[in-house]
Amino acid sequence: MFELINTLLIGITAGSIYSLMAISVVLVWRSTRVVNFAAGGLALASSFVGAAILEKTGSFWIALPIAMVAGAVFSAFIEYFFLRPLLKRSGDKGAEIFLPIIATLGLLGIIKTILNYIYGDRVGSLPPPMSDKGFVFSGESIALSPMRLLILGIVLLLMISLTLVFQRTNLGLSLRAASFAPEISRLAGIRVDFIRTVGWAISGGVGATAGILQTTNGSGSVSPESFEFSLLLVFGFVAAVIGGIESLIGAVLGGLTLGIILAIILMYVGGSLVFIAAFLILILVLLLRPHGIIGAKGGRRA
Amino acid sequence: MHKRHVTNKHRFIGFVLIGLLVYILSNTVDEWKSFQGATIAVYVVAIASIILLTGYSGQISLGHGALLAIGAYTAALTQIYLHLPVWICFVAAVLITSLFGAILGLAAARLTGPYLAGTTLALAVGLPSIANQFSFLGGEQGISFDAGWPPLSFGEAFTQYKWFFWITSLTALIMMWWIQNLLRSRYGRTWRAVKTNEVAAELSGIRLARSKVLAFTVSAGIAGMAGALLATTINNVSPSAFPLALSFSLATGAILSGVNTLGGVMIGAVALVAIPEIASLVADRWSGSESVPSLLPDFIVSVLLILTVFLAPKGPIEKFRSRHVK
Numbered sequence: 001m002f003e004l005i006n007t008l009l010i011g012i013t014a015g016s017i018y019s020l021m022a023i024s025v026v027l028v029w030r031s032t033r034v035v036n037f038a039a040g041g042l043a044l045a046s047s048f049v050g051a052a053i054l055e056k057t058g059s060f061w062i063a064l065p066i067a068m069v070a071g072a073v074f075s076a077f078i079e080y081f082f083l084r085p086l087l088k089r090s091g092d093k094g095a096e097i098f099l100p101i102i103a104t105l106g107l108l109g110i111i112k113t114i115l116n117y118i119y120g121d122r123v124g125s126l127p128p129p130m131s132d133k134g135f136v137f138s139g140e141s142i143a144l145s146p147m148r149l150l151i152l153g154i155v156l157l158l159m160i161s162l163t164l165v166f167q168r169t170n171l172g173l174s175l176r177a178a179s180f181a182p183e184i185s186r187l188a189g190i191r192v193d194f195i196r197t198v199g200w201a202i203s204g205g206v207g208a209t210a211g212i213l214q215t216t217n218g219s220g221s222v223s224p225e226s227f228e229f230s231l232l233l234v235f236g237f238v239a240a241v242i243g244g245i246e247s248l249i250g251a252v253l254g255g256l257t258l259g260i261i262l263a264i265i266l267m268y269v270g271g272s273l274v275f276i277a278a279f280l281i282l283i284l285v286l287l288l289r290p291h292g293i294i295g296a297k298g299g300r301r302a
Numbered sequence: 303m304h305k306r307h308v309t310n311k312h313r314f315i316g317f318v319l320i321g322l323l324v325y326i327l328s329n330t331v332d333e334w335k336s337f338q339g340a341t342i343a344v345y346v347v348a349i350a351s352i353i354l355l356t357g358y359s360g361q362i363s364l365g366h367g368a369l370l371a372i373g374a375y376t377a378a379l380t381q382i383y384l385h386l387p388v389w390i391c392f393v394a395a396v397l398i399t400s401l402f403g404a405i406l407g408l409a410a411a412r413l414t415g416p417y418l419a420g421t422t423l424a425l426a427v428g429l430p431s432i433a434n435q436f437s438f439l440g441g442e443q444g445i446s447f448d449a450g451w452p453p454l455s456f457g458e459a460f461t462q463y464k465w466f467f468w469i470t471s472l473t474a475l476i477m478m479w480w481i482q483n484l485l486r487s488r489y490g491r492t493w494r495a496v497k498t499n500e501v502a503a504e505l506s507g508i509r510l511a512r513s514k515v516l517a518f519t520v521s522a523g524i525a526g527m528a529g530a531l532l533a534t535t536i537n538n539v540s541p542s543a544f545p546l547a548l549s550f551s552l553a554t555g556a557i558l559s560g561v562n563t564l565g566g567v568m569i570g571a572v573a574l575v576a577i578p579e580i581a582s583l584v585a586d587r588w589s590g591s592e593s594v595p596s597l598l599p600d601f602i603v604s605v606l607l608i609l610t611v612f613l614a615p616k617g618p619i620e621k622f623r624s625r626h627v628k
């Protein structure tokens with residue numbers, strides 16, 4: 001029983017970080033219909049920024065916001081200089097999603113080699129800012145530590161603020177309108193191109209948070225070839241697809257489902273089956289609901 | 303300008319000429335170059351399989367590395383447990399991988415765009431790691447696959463890598479001949495119709511699901527053959543031979559070749575093999591720091607990828623052709 005609760009707690013923490021990454025993927029998809037593989041590289045780059053700031057100032061609370069801003073700037077930069085011209089060239093047909101995917105894969109490769117060149121074998125260190133010793137309950141320590149609480153808190157806070165932005169502000173309305181009907185929004189006076197860049201920037205900030213939390217929750221150090229970041233990228237993307245790639249709530253549900261099931265498999269079945277389990281979960285969900293847990297049924301055909 | 307009609311006879315002559323060229327090359331190059339030649343042949347088959355699926359049938363796959371893995375493991379297991387001749391192992395690899403592709407295709411036919419990309423990506427990450435769970439798959443060390451030594455009648459000087467070069471390029475040529483015929487057949491036309499406009503294709507009496515599943519099955523079969531050939535060249539099948547990076551570089555190769563034209567397949571395959579070589583030469587010349595030689599290939603491939611996407615999204619061949627017509 002104790003073990004099961006611990007497994008669930010570990011799963012929820014990991015899952016909430018995947019959710020953040022999934023949200024980052026979803027935001028980009030919603031604003032430009034691009035599957036953004038560069039998101040993983042951006043999260044990695046901003047985590048390095050975070051680590052550098054932490055080294056300079058010694059405070060996690062300064063490092064996190066600066067890393068988020070850095071992530072937003074990187075992401076907006078990529079949208080403005082690479083994706084926007086690319087999409088302009090190929091025309092907003094949307095049918096051809098292979099090319100943008102390949103472009104973001106290329107960007108991921110470039111970001112990784114640049115980081116590799118700058119950092120080489122050195123690693124950036126991001127130790128947990130709070131104790132990661134579990135609370136003690138009736139003599140036994142459970143998998144819930146102040147650090148895990150902090151992670152859950154940050155994720156929750158980000159999700160609530162994103163929801164508020166999307167539902168209650170003019171910016172959120174423009175973001176939703178620009179992704180739903182770009183032409184009509186343009187006629188209604190929304191600067192669609194600018195709004196898209198904003199969407200990418202928010203996505204970059206969220207991705208940076210996911211990267212930093214993933215590092216502090218895991219080994220505490222980032223390196224360009226970090227395994228944790230491949231996990232984050234793959235599972236974040238899978239979570240987004242499970243949730244139906246259009247919806248923020250879907251991304252959260254997808255991330256949590258994935259995190260919990262994978263933690264259970266890791267605990268009770270075997271570590272090497274985790275990846276194939278992620279595939280099976282994905283295909284099971286998509287066979288039942290081809291557009292994800294929360295996806296428009298029928299949806300756009302073109 | 304009057305367009306010259308290219309008949310199948312011309313194409314056949316072309317294939318024979320390429321075969322002759324490979325034969326001459328194999329007699330002049332050293333062992334390492336033979337190995338690289340064999341690798342190019344493997345990439346040709348693998349990239350052709352992606353081009354068939356993505357360029358002609360319009361379905362995305364980021365997980366072809368996993369299909370290669372299935373082919374390679376099937377070939378190796380057939381040899382180890384059933385002791386069958388090598389060519390039957392190849393056939394088994396194609397059959398089993400097609401079967402898997404059919405099952406995957408049944409799921410894929412219902413999916414579009416990002417959903418399909420996600421599914422195939424998860425497959426590419428997940429499948430090779432199964433080998434660590436079951437002992438008969440050999441774990442991290444993998445299992446060996448031995449395509450045999452060249453016949454003694456070829457003489458003493460005939461090296462094993464040259465033999466592999468022959469096997470892989472002959473297979474690649476036969477596969478390419480078959481694929482280009484298939485793409486010109488009824489099935490190829492059906493796939494292109496479905497890719498261009500699903501609704502119109504459906505109205506003309508094409509069964510969408512069947513056409514998509516068939517494309518996946520055929521593509522998987524070809525990928526299975528590529529996997530078996532890969533196992534031949536490296537003598538061994540292990541999870542580390544099929545990382546996510548392999549799937550990504552195959553997709554890269556497909557884009558560099560021009561994903562809509564089968565004819566460019568050599569460009570991508572040669573680029574994937576030649577770029578690391580050139581990069582290490584360049585890095586040796588101006589070795590600024592130690593990390594440059596190991597990083598340069600990735601960097602060049604990534605930059606080329608983005609350049610291709612920007613400058614020649616339909617591939618170099620199409621680009622050349624369109625410039626010529628104008």
